[in-house]
Structures are given as structure tokens and as C-alpha cells.
Amino acid sequence: MRMLIPSVIWTITVFTCVVAKANNDENASNMMEANETQEKMEISRKIPHLQMKLETAVATERINNNAFVREKKKFDLQDWLSQKQKQEIRSMELEGISDSEIVNRILEFFSKLPSREKEKWNEIYKKQCIDWIKTVASDNEITELEILRVKKDVKEYKAKLNKYKSRLPENERDQINLWQICDDVYHEQVGRSEYGIDDLMEKHLQWLTSEQKKEIRQIKASGGSLSAIKQKLLSYIEIMETDKQLDIIKKIRHSCYSWLDSVTSVEERIELENLYHANYSAGSLKVHQYIKRLSPEKQKIINKDMEFCEQIWHNEDNYGRDDEHHHQQHRRARSLPSQTYAEVNRRSKRESQPNLESRFESSLSWLTEEQKKKLQKMKAENKTKAEIQNEVKKYFLGLTCDGRKKAAMELSKGCIDVFKTILTKEEMDLLKSMTDSGAKLTDLLRKLKEMLKTVTDTEKKKRIDEYFPMCQKIYEEMYGPPCPKTAEF
Incomplete structure (x- = not known):
């Protein structure tokens, strides 16, 4: 118009x-x-x-x-949206909502399309998402890309794609990067309609009775969607006692998201949980970003079940959105009482919260009782992370040489956790191999710096700036000259 x-x-x-x-x-x-x-x-x-x-x-x-x-x-990728969904997108535009949030919302709608409809649009998107390549790549380069795609060499394909993308003006690159769906549908990370129900039940639904499993198989055999399966599962769960409900939900959550422990820090996982509550779309997008920290093989395994896991656990019916009209939109769907999910979240946070007490037991056991009380007081006064770290640093430097060696060993565990969230598994394995083989500190630090220099993600760069200087001092203390022996009388 x-x-x-x-x-x-x-x-x-x-x-x-x-x-x-x-x-x-x-x-x-x-x-x-x-x-x-x-x-x-x-x-x-x-x-x-x-x-x-x-x-x-x-x-x-x-x-x-x-x-x-x-x-x-x-x-423009919106022909499959309902009129109501289009109205919501237009309202978000008028309200000045950021492009990334609007895109997240569109992708959210897309994830809930029926399988056949999603497959149809995935094919369309595969073509539209790579139209720009014709403007920057030669015929030979395009042919090479097609060969890589047919071979399913995702790693090499992606590397080539990024190379050609760099030839575009910055504003056009930003637009392409904005549409995460382009990366997802082309690398088989979105719209996985073919899910093995027996595999899913084996991994995530072992608590079902034989009769219940039979009913789930019948839904799948008759072409039922994951949403239909979810409603059936919730009908089983909602008649249980509250404690049993909590136990089942916790098991599903663990089987679906335990992989996060290997690629994220405790702080990131808590931040993710809070993000889901504040903005479901942003939380879902963050999970897919964390998936890409996994090895290619592990990504395939996780992506295969992700649609199921997001439907069952990280779903708007459970988390909701800030706007009231959206809550009304989903009230008709069956969902467990919100207090049930809230209780699971509360227990989870209590178990994983990186409070000072747990840190005292793991990496700060070398502190005196007086020092621990001082840090607890700073925490209660809402002192910044930097202020608390500086206080810990002061205590650390006040230790004897032997004390610093021991404390550095404990603190290094925290450094490893941080670097796991920044580097790939292959890079971490290489560093471990160098350490185990007795590599010199200078060689280890040089290799670590080389790896960190290749990081382009803004959030990861912030973590590098925040933690690397401190971790370097910790490693220098650990692998530095031995402490002088005290004179014996």
C-alpha cells in the first residue's frame, strides 16, 4: 500500500x-x-x-x-504471519522497539509454525538469505559454496560466507547479521520438524509410564505437533503432587540444558534465567548463541532436541512477556501453575547462586574469618564486583610467598571457568595439553593471548578485559620462581 x-x-x-x-x-x-x-x-x-x-x-x-x-x-519475511502477529510487529515499530527485539519476536512466531509450513518457508529463506552473495562473489566462488553446502561442510561454508560478507558495506552486513534466521535455516539449526519421539522420551521423558509413552507415540504418528505433545505431557504432570511436579520439571530442565555448564559461567547462567523472565525472545536467542560455543558435533546433538526443550521448558506459557496483551494471548493454552515454575527457578538459583559462602569453600578458603566477614559486608552494601575483587587482591598480596602459591592454585579454577566461556573446547584442550606437558609460562601466556586476540564477540571481549589481567597475575604466581626456603636452625 x-x-x-x-x-x-x-x-x-x-x-x-x-x-x-x-x-x-x-x-x-x-x-x-x-x-x-x-x-x-x-x-x-x-x-x-x-x-x-x-x-x-x-x-x-x-x-x-x-x-x-x-x-x-x-x-519483509512476514507473509506467514497472522494479522494479529503483524499488528503486534507494527506496534513494536511504532513504539520504537529495537530492530533486534523485533526480529527476535518474528523468529519466535516462526518457531511455532506447523512443521510443514515451517519447512516450506525454510526453503524460501534459504534462497532469500543468500541473494546478497551474487553481488560480491564470483561465479566460481558461488559454485564452490554450493559444493560445500551439498557436502554439508558447515565449518568451511561458514568461513567462506563470512569472508564474502566482509566485502559488503557495514550497514548491509549489519542487516544480514540481524537476521539470525538466515544462519540458522541454512545450517539446519531451526525448523527441525523431524524429531525422533523415542529418542526424546529416552533422553528427557523417562518418567512416563508405558501407557503414557504409547499415547505420545500415537500423537506423533498422527502428525501431531510438539505443541500438542507438550499439552499431553502437561496433562500428566498437572495431576501430580507438587513435589513430584517439581522433581519432573527439574529433570527435564537438566536433561535439556545441562550442556550449558560446560560453556557458560555460573554468572552467565543466572543472567540467562533472569533474561528469560524479562524477555523470552532475548533469552531464547542467547541460548542459541551459547550453543555455538559447543563443538560442531555437540551442536548437532543439542540442536536436534532444542525445539522440544524450548517448547517444554523455556516457553512463554511459563515465562511470559512484559506486555499484558501478550499474556492474554496465551492464557488459553494449558500451562502448569506459574508458582510451580517459580519454585523450580527459586530452588535452581539457590543451588547455583555464586554467593560468597560457596566461593569461600572453593577458591577463597585461604581468607581469614575477619576477611570473609569484610567481603560479606561489602556484598550486603551492594559494592561493585570491581570493589570486591580489589579487596580480594589486597588480601592476596598480603600473603606470604607460600600462601600466594596456594591461593593462586584455588583462584586459577575461576580463571578456567571464565576462559571456558570465551574459548572453544578445542582451544581449552590445547592449553590443557600444553600445561600437562610442562610448557613454560611464557609459552602458555603467549598462546592464550593469541587465542584471545581472535575473539570478536563484544561480550567476550568485556570478560577478557575484566578477568585476563587478574588471571595473568595468578598464573605468574603459580608458575613463577619457587619460594625461598626458610633457614633451618
């Missing part, structure tokens, strides 16, 4: 010009010589006015075209 308006303006304006010109020519030939000068003056007066209308129409056309191009890059 937006494109139609300037087109109509253009048509009317051009038609007006043609008619005006034809009339003027006819009148000029029939008019008396005495009125010729007056007619020319009239035409002369009209021409600038008509020209201005034409220029305005052209400018309007150009502006609207540019606006359409900008919108097309972001929000």
Missing part, C-alpha cells in the same frame, strides 16, 4: 502534465494573435508549478522506495 500511493501520485501528475500540454497547444493555435502573449505568460506561470509537482512526486517515490528497501531488509 505504501508503494501504491506514490505510484498513483506519479500517474496523476504525469497525466495532468500531458493534458495540460495538449490543451495549451490546442488553445494556442486557435487563439487570436492579441491574446497570444497573455497565453504564453499563463503557460509560463503553470510550468514551474507542474514541474514542482513532478519533482515532489519523484522525490516522494524515491523516499518511499528507500524506506521500502530498508524495511525489506529487516521485516
